[in-house]
Amino acid sequence: MDDFMLPMREGNEFVGRTIENAFGAEEVVRLPKVWWEYYDWCIEVADLDMVEWIKYMDKHRLADVSFDLYLWRSLWEHECRRYYHGHHVPTLTPPEGYVDFVESLEKEDECPNRQVLIKRQLQNEQGVEETVEMQSKHWQYFDYLIECGGDMVKWVQQADLARTKTQHTLSAELISSLIRHERKSYLERGDRPLFISLKGYHRG
Numbered sequence: 001m002d003d004f005m006l007p008m009r010e011g012n013e014f015v016g017r018t019i020e021n022a023f024g025a026e027e028v029v030r031l032p033k034v035w036w037e038y039y040d041w042c043i044e045v046a047d048l049d050m051v052e053w054i055k056y057m058d059k060h061r062l063a064d065v066s067f068d069l070y071l072w073r074s075l076w077e078h079e080c081r082r083y084y085h086g087h088h089v090p091t092l093t094p095p096e097g098y099v100d101f102v103e104s105l106e107k108e109d110e111c112p113n114r115q116v117l118i119k120r121q122l123q124n125e126q127g128v129e130e131t132v133e134m135q136s137k138h139w140q141y142f143d144y145l146i147e148c149g150g151d152m153v154k155w156v157q158q159a160d161l162a163r164t165k166t167q168h169t170l171s172a173e174l175i176s177s178l179i180r181h182e183r184k185s186y187l188e189r190g191d192r193p194l195f196i197s198l199k200g201y202h203r204g
Contacts, residue, residue: 022059
């Protein structure tokens with residue numbers, strides 16, 4: 001994540017604001033004025049909870065990347081992603097660097113590390129441990145839902161009950177339910193972190 005990867009718009013001075021980070025501490029974050037305007041637009045027009053969004057982004061940023069730089073890039077990606085999926089954005093034109101965003105998205109979505117199969121032991125509806133095998137991207141979303149307070153024990157049990165009708169394995173039923181949930185959450189809000197489909201989802 002280098003400076004040259006971030007779109008800089010001419011004539012926008014840096015502005016500092018005090019922001020609460022993921023650990024409840026206040027930090028002064030300096031961003032180009034235009035990105036604070038986009039941040040405010042997300043709150044006032046798109047009605048998005050950007051306070052919680054920032055905390056989530058801060059919690060998952062790399063240790064060697066500054067809060068300022070990571071938030072700058074995250075806001076840029078946020079606008080690009082909204083434009084990519086036809087959600088309303090402040091301007092009618094693509095965000096600067098949009099073509100680079102689309103190219104990087106396609107490469108990242110095909111990254112082999114996201115396809116690695118991982119096995120875990122989970123309790124089925126009868127309380128018996130069963131081996132569940134999913135790709136790493138599915139486990140990432142599974143773990144994200146736990147972080148958000150989701151009752152994933154109950155989720156697995158419901159998937160186990162559902163497979164009596166579908167005749168799927170527990171792994172397949174769980175994968176299907178995670179994809180449906182990520183798709184529904186993304187289409188309803190448009191600002192949810194994506195793990196399974198980095199490109200997001202289209203209606204229809």
